[in-house]
Amino acid sequence: RKEVEQDPGPFNVPEGATVAFNCTYSNSASQSFFWYRQDCRKEPKLLMSVYSSGNEDGRFTAQLNRASQYISLLIRDSKLSDSATYLCVVSPYSSASKIIFGSGTRLSIRP
Amino acid sequence: NAGVTQTPKFRVLKTGQSMTLLCAQDMNHEYMYWYRQDPGMGLRLIHYSVGEGTTAKGEVPDGYNVSRLKKQNFLLGLESAAPSQTSVYFCASSSGPSRASYNEQFFGPGTRLTVL
Numbered sequence: 001r002k003e004v005e006q007d008p009g010p011f012n013v014p015e016g017a018t019v020a021f022n023c024t025y026s027n028s029a030s031q032s033f034f035w036y037r038q039d040c041r042k043e044p045k046l047l048m049s050v051y052s053s054g055n056e057d058g059r060f061t062a063q064l065n066r067a068s069q070y071i072s073l074l075i076r077d078s079k080l081s082d083s084a085t086y087l088c089v090v091s092p093y094s095s096a097s098k099i100i101f102g103s104g105t106r107l108s109i110r111p
Numbered sequence: 112n113a114g115v116t117q118t119p120k121f122r123v124l125k126t127g128q129s130m131t132l133l134c135a136q137d138m139n140h141e142y143m144y145w146y147r148q149d150p151g152m153g154l155r156l157i158h159y160s161v162g163e164g165t166t167a168k169g170e171v172p173d174g175y176n177v178s179r180l181k182k183q184n185f186l187l188g189l190e191s192a193a194p195s196q197t198s199v200y201f202c203a204s205s206s207g208p209s210r211a212s213y214n215e216q217f218f219g220p221g222t223r224l225t226v227l
């Protein structure tokens with residue numbers, strides 16, 4: 001089993017739709033969780049951190065479920081510019097070598 | 112404030128040739144990383160450094176060497192390139208564990224390497 005697993009997609013949804021991705025992780029000691037966004041042929045960029053209480057940034061909401069060991073990303077009112085690959089990142093707080101990236105979920109928004 | 116920069120952006124090598132990829136950051140970050148990204152594999156850690164003069168192996172270190180002689184620079188070397196090293200290489204940096212957001216990584220634009 002991979003340490004971090006994501007549905008690779010692609011998710012193909014119409015503009016304005018709500019879309020959600022999940023990411024499961026296997027290490028229960030994981031402390032830090034992030035969603036990164038990667039545009040085609042570009043570097044990953046931090047989209048948002050994921051806090052235990054959940055957090056929201058505009059149209060984006062991230063949730064953490066420690067009991068079931070998954071994090072989620074919800075995108076409301078999707079825009080064409082949201083088309084990208086979304087990477088889930090999991091890490092124990094203290095180890096620089098244990099930052100694990102998921103292989104990404106590809107999202108395509110159609111007009 | 113350039114963030115993280117990488118040189119070169121593209122390179123084509125023949126099997127057995129050597130090269131060095133340079134990563135530079137101007138954010139005074141302690142931690143620096145080298146990753147490779149292959150289709151369907153996600154980002155895999157090659158080597159990392161937690162401070163000037165220190166380096167450590169990541170998940171896929173074989174065939175690569177690194178050096179961190181200056182805090183702002185992290186070099187990745189391929190001594191004898193192989194076709195299996197064809198990939199996109201990303202450098203990243205982050206602040207140390209004294210900050211709550213230390214795991215937030217800032218990435219360079221990547222180097223696309225092809226080994227024939």
